[in-house]
Amino acid sequence: MKNDLPKAYVAKDYEDQIYLDWEKSRAFQPDKKSKKKPFTITMPPPNATGTLHLGHAVMLALEDIMIRYQRMQGRPALWVPGTDHAGIATQNKVERDVMENEGKTRHDYGREKFVKMIEKFVAGSQNTIRNQTRKMGASCDWSREYYSLDDRLNRTVFATFKKMFEDGLIYRGNRIVNWCTRCYSTISDDEVDHVETTAKLYTFKYDHKFPFEIATTRPETKLGDTAVAVHPKDKRYKHFIGKVIETNFCGRNLKLSIIADESVEPEFGTGALGVTPNHSIADDQLAQKYGLERIQVIAEDGTIASGMGKYSGMEVENAKERVVADLEKAKLVSKVEEIPQNLSVCSRCKTPIQPLISKQWFIDVNHPVSSWNYRTLKLQKGRAYSLKEVMQHVVREQMIEIIPDRFNATYFQWIDNLRDWCISRQLWWGHQIPVWYRKEDRETIKVQEKSPGKDWLRDSDTLDTWFSAGLFTFSPLRWIDGHDDFKTFHPTQVLETGYDILFFWVARMILMTTYMTGQVPFEKVYLHGLVRTRDGKKMSKSNPETCIDPLDIIPEFGADALRLSLFVGSTPGNDMRLYKEKIAGYRNFVNKLWNVARYILMSVEPSREYRFSATGKNGQLRRRGSTSSSMVPKPKTMADRWILSRLQHMIESTGKNIDEFRFSQAAEDLYAFTWNELADWYLEISKIQKRGDGKKAEQLASNTDEILVYVLRTLLKLWHPFTPFVTEELWTHVKTKGDQKLISESWPKLIKKLQNDKAEKAFDLVRESITTIRNLRAEYRVPPAKFVSAEIVSRKFQTMVDQNAEIIQALARVDSLTVKGGGKAPKNTVSQFLDGLAIHLPLTGLIDSQQEKDRVQKEISRLEVYMRGLEAKLKNKQFLKNAPADIVKAEQQRMETAQDSLQKCQEQLNQIL
């Protein structure tokens, strides 16, 4: 027992060393000897593009809580850390840096060289991420760390591609895609953001011969129109439907079919819509539906394609101005108005998206196949299922549970609207598509990673990052090699991540994993909210003053305080606000915990050995070296019984709360126990229990020491998943021979026989008595240092109050306490009535009878209001008939108590008069 703790806990003096010790002790690796069911979490891999932000910190805090708790439960707990190459994000980042620093583009370097540059950048950034992860205290198994471009993961990616291709789930097609002209790549529907802007809506005719006007915000694309769509019932245009009108638009000859479709809104613009099949997703659908011709207007670099006359080669924006100018010159424009518009932009670089037709690789989400594990996925035999159907099936059948469950609706809605997933990206950074084309005839292909020979060219595109990310529960566990890790640790138990990547990642993991492994990737999905600023705004890198950097916080307040501030007071799926004062509050708490330990360590007899270990049968405590198997701490006083009982309830509720994902509740309860019960009450009482002289007093003191140490040890264990650093540090002061590091200790076992609701209730009355006296003193402005005398009258609790008289005297600063079983209330006192107990303070000279009268009168009114409510309830026959018996009984009890108090108050009032 060491007792040389500094006055305050300065986290940064301990944390790094503690983490090193944990790592050295291999505590992060799952205990494979354990026979219990493994518990696995795949860490959502941060993008290898830089540094961790608070979103990652929340993720690390929550996952570490689960992992540490399960580890202490004795389960082989595996938390697999990793990083993601994050194709588009990383390439963008390096491109931006190179442009800023050297004014060069990736093309100035060429693919091979540029990829090398990205690799170098990634290596640096991975190191940063690893260090930050350590700073947070994450107890993940570094020996199993993965990176999405690791060999074993690459092989899994290529094997997946091949299998899907052979099953007809991957195809190459000419389809309209979201094209980012800056990234020079397709991006998926989910990578498109919509920003509200205003746009100019032009109303015009294609030429003077054209019979009616159309309206558009994008006149330049009209160069590629092949139809005009109207609503079938629109009288203005009905007689044109089915005709083909030849027109000359800005020097281009267009053949426009007039088609009718319900989707056209007659109220918008002129009610006539120029259809540009290749540059609008909606128009593309019309083109498919009516078999329209297609004309490419915009090239992949964002300029007007060749064959568009004088506009060819112009930037889209310039072309627009030019087209408008030409139209105006020809007096074809009748109206220009500003309208609100949702502009589609690339979520990475905010460049406006050009929808265009391009030959890309897709995953067919509606193609039914039979290559499923029908048994483990509980599918109907003999039936083919599409990816979409299985994604719906496993969640609907609750093989995967989403927390909070309202995200089920979001999930299903997304899947219902899911279109084929475009997986090819025209990027250099990522998994290059394992497809080879024969040089002479590009249509002959081979799907494999290695080159089939000299006459073959590899597809230059890479795969969408989320393709490989979809494999992350099983690819790092070496599924591809049939490794034990996969057999032992898959499916994983929990996937914990932000709700913002439910679609990007969670859904795709379900898709990929069910298809490839025949298992669900995880049993539960826990979604946390976003961390916002004090004003509820998003923290964004472009606004650095709104951002809180975990690396600034940790040295100042400690990782434990940061962790607490990231999940206490927040619930799954809901955003939270974070600001320094909040973190400081938890820093204060951590310090409180430190000082609780510091006091106990200073106060108990240091030479003794306090070796409790709750490893005996039936969760009993044994003292090491003792032959007795029932060395449970023995409560001698009511306070002892109370604190030990409260502690047992904490053991029970903390475990239950963590099991049921109520992390905030668990920590809040522990916080209240630590501060408001242990520190505020029991520690103060222990001082009283330890101050007497004589043999009996010594025995009590020694017994109190045992209880203090037992409570502290247990409390450190309960706190450990939440605040690992400070608890581990304190553990070094209370651990004894044979104890392990706290991280490897077992979760405290519940000792049922120490639960004592009667003692808790009785002791609450003692606490309430003390509070009442303090309150009365404060009200009558008795100086805190001054002692008062008091009289407590209770027939029912006379003995109990007597037994606790010393505590009441000390904590309420009472020098002479009279405890009576009955009799008349003394005169000239300030009095207060609790349930079955009256407290009288003869505050001679301080009592103002008017003030006292007012005080009692106020209490009476309050009681009367309260009793009116109760009375109504108790007179209600329906209530008596329908409410459960214990509820009725409780209400009756309340009524009796209130009546009693009321009567006492009235007596009191009469006496003052």
Added chain:
RNA sequence: GGGGUUAUAGCUCAGUUGGCUAGAGCGCCACAUUGACAUUGUGGAGGUCACUGGUUCAAGUCCAGUUAAUCCCACCA
């Protein structure tokens, strides 16, 4: 247009299957201060749980509607 979330103390938020005289932290007010802790202690003030209706013996909690904020998805050219 479809879907979701939120609305509870001055602020930030809890409130598990309906049983509540509605809680916490911060802030505020008063007092204290060498003893584990000023990163402290003691006491206190502060709420028609957004609004309207319904279900129920009983509604902050369940249902319907209204208002306001917010997010996601789709999208009108």
